[in-house]
Amino acid sequence: MNDAKARPSSSKGTGGAGRPKNKHGGAAGGARKDQAGPREADRTPLPPGHDLRALCADLLSLVRKGELLDGLLEAGPLSQRFNALEIKDRALVRAIIGTALRRHGQIAEAIAACLDRPLPQKAGALQSILAIGAAQVLFMDVADHAAIDIAVELAGRSRDTAKWKGLTNAILRRLQRERDAILARQDEARLNTPGWLFEAWAKAYGTDTARAIAAMHLVEPSLDISVKSDPEGWQEKLGGKLLPTGSIRLVAAGGVDQLPGYAEGAWWVQDAAAALPPLLLGDVAGKTVADLCAAPGGKTALLAARGAHVTAVDLSARRLKRLSANLDRLGLSADVVTADVATYAGGPFDAVLLDAPCSATGTIRRHPDLVLLKEPSDIEILAATQARLLHHAVDLVRPGGLLVYCTCSLQPEEGAAQIDALIASGAPVERVPVRPEEIGGLAGAITPAGDLRTLPSMLPDADPHLAGLDGFFVARLRRR
Numbered sequence: 001m002n003d004a005k006a007r008p009s010s011s012k013g014t015g016g017a018g019r020p021k022n023k024h025g026g027a028a029g030g031a032r033k034d035q036a037g038p039r040e041a042d043r044t045p046l047p048p049g050h051d052l053r054a055l056c057a058d059l060l061s062l063v064r065k066g067e068l069l070d071g072l073l074e075a076g077p078l079s080q081r082f083n084a085l086e087i088k089d090r091a092l093v094r095a096i097i098g099t100a101l102r103r104h105g106q107i108a109e110a111i112a113a114c115l116d117r118p119l120p121q122k123a124g125a126l127q128s129i130l131a132i133g134a135a136q137v138l139f140m141d142v143a144d145h146a147a148i149d150i151a152v153e154l155a156g157r158s159r160d161t162a163k164w165k166g167l168t169n170a171i172l173r174r175l176q177r178e179r180d181a182i183l184a185r186q187d188e189a190r191l192n193t194p195g196w197l198f199e200a201w202a203k204a205y206g207t208d209t210a211r212a213i214a215a216m217h218l219v220e221p222s223l224d225i226s227v228k229s230d231p232e233g234w235q236e237k238l239g240g241k242l243l244p245t246g247s248i249r250l251v252a253a254g255g256v257d258q259l260p261g262y263a264e265g266a267w268w269v270q271d272a273a274a275a276l277p278p279l280l281l282g283d284v285a286g287k288t289v290a291d292l293c294a295a296p297g298g299k300t301a302l303l304a305a306r307g308a309h310v311t312a313v314d315l316s317a318r319r320l321k322r323l324s325a326n327l328d329r330l331g332l333s334a335d336v337v338t339a340d341v342a343t344y345a346g347g348p349f350d351a352v353l354l355d356a357p358c359s360a361t362g363t364i365r366r367h368p369d370l371v372l373l374k375e376p377s378d379i380e381i382l383a384a385t386q387a388r389l390l391h392h393a394v395d396l397v398r399p400g401g402l403l404v405y406c407t408c409s410l411q412p413e414e415g416a417a418q419i420d421a422l423i424a425s426g427a428p429v430e431r432v433p434v435r436p437e438e439i440g441g442l443a444g445a446i447t448p449a450g451d452l453r454t455l456p457s458m459l460p461d462a463d464p465h466l467a468g469l470d471g472f473f474v475a476r477l478r479r480r
């Protein structure tokens with residue numbers, strides 16, 4: 001198959017080589033079958049390197065069917081396989097699956113260019129094996145021959161994919177041979193970003209910024225830490241960089257619970273941008289603050305560490321358990337309430353923080369699976385929920401008190417449009433513009449209306465692994 005295009009042996013179906021099915025496309029039964037493992041043609045145990053790549057392919061198949069990667073790694077049969085691996089192998093699994101997701105569009109395009117017609121839809125497992133192999137061959141510093149040989153063997157082991165063993169070998173060898181030319185012709189920003197997202201970001205922030213955001217999604221982001229106190233001291237002990245916003249930034253290297261200060265509850269993991277909304281409530285010491293949509297509690301912890309009497313409200317009892325466990329480890333406390341914020345009847349509070357459920361498109365650096373899982377219709381549905389929660393949140397603030405609204409989304413419908421609509425509806429609130437000195441001097445993140453809009457392309461650094469911010473929208477309002 002040197003220069004000729006390869007021909008899959010089955011011509012039925014129209015599924016592309018790498019474009020994943022959307023989250024509504026996968027049946028639960030299919031997911032269970034994959035979680036139990038592929039249909040084995042050969043039942044001999046896999047050698048170690050094969051095992052972890054097989055796990056990567058199984059994880060990718062389930063993400064393509066709509067499962068969140070974090071959920072798969074936290075619970076269920078694949079998490080058991082993952083946790084049975086040694087730490088260094090777990091890191092390799094994260095790196096391979098992370099690369100396959102961050103570079104999914106380039107990988108799909110490169111594989112498709114090797115085929116004269118798309119792989120059949122039923123070749124889903126093969127698509128994952130190919131994508132995992134291609135991620136390594138095209139983008140990772142691992143031995144090509146190992147990546148290719150293992151992918152070929154994995155294809156050969158399952159009855160579903162065995163007939164494409166030769167094709168797998170031919171495609172991956174061609175990618176290896178033509179790697180430089182493939183990468184030189186590809187537009188990585190566009191290929192790895194769904195068109196609807198890229199166009200929305202270009203419209204909101206300009207094409208150059210949309211490209212800069214997309215570029216940041218290709219890089220494993222830093223590990224950001226919020227401390228209860230003594231940021232300078234912890235910066236030194238952790239060997240990190242103290243950001244102007246007060247967070248400590250480290251190059252992510254796994255094993256967070258092994259770092260100094262974790263066991264004693266001195267700090268918690270929180271993106272530097274996620275730490276900003278509570279700061280906009282000012283001095284909260286001794287005040288009553290409702291943290292609405294609070295779990296797993298990063299913002300609750302910041303408010304409690306700053307002396308607020310926090311009531312943490314969330315719909316999810318399971319996520320609130322995590323919030324309580326996090327607060328226990330940190331030696332902090334809050335009143336925890338399981339309730340729907342839309343009907344919650346507490347307060348009035350001196351201040352309210354609403355971190356509304358959203359598309360989370362501002363966190364794609366940390367959750368690259370999101371680009372495969374989100375669709376335009378999600379934004380519309382979430383925006384309607386946000387409007388409902390925001391209107392009710394106003395009623396929970398005492399007159400003269402502050403309300404901070406935030407989402408970790410890059411979509412304007414989930415950000416400024418919500419505040420504009422709230423004010424236009426006659427709600428008794430007015431914007432209190434954010435000042436640069438409240439957010440570590442990040443003047444470029446303040447919009448003309450006085451809201452805060454962080455972007456993944458902000459906070460540049462010579463080391464790309466130490467650059468960037470999650471994309472948050474934050475508005476501060478005062479209740480009349």
Ligand SMILES: C[S@@+](CC[C@H](N)C(=O)[O-])C[C@H]1O[C@@H](n2cnc3c(N)ncnc32)[C@H](O)[C@@H]1O
Pocket residue numbers: 274292293294295296297298299300313314315316319339340341342355356357358
């Ligand atoms: C963005 S997360 C919150 C993150 C959290 N504030 C933090 O800093 O750790 C959104 C949360 O909203 C919760 N949620 C979604 N709809 C809700 C509703 N109607 N009422 C209360 N909580 C809701 C979800 O359970 C989820 O925990």
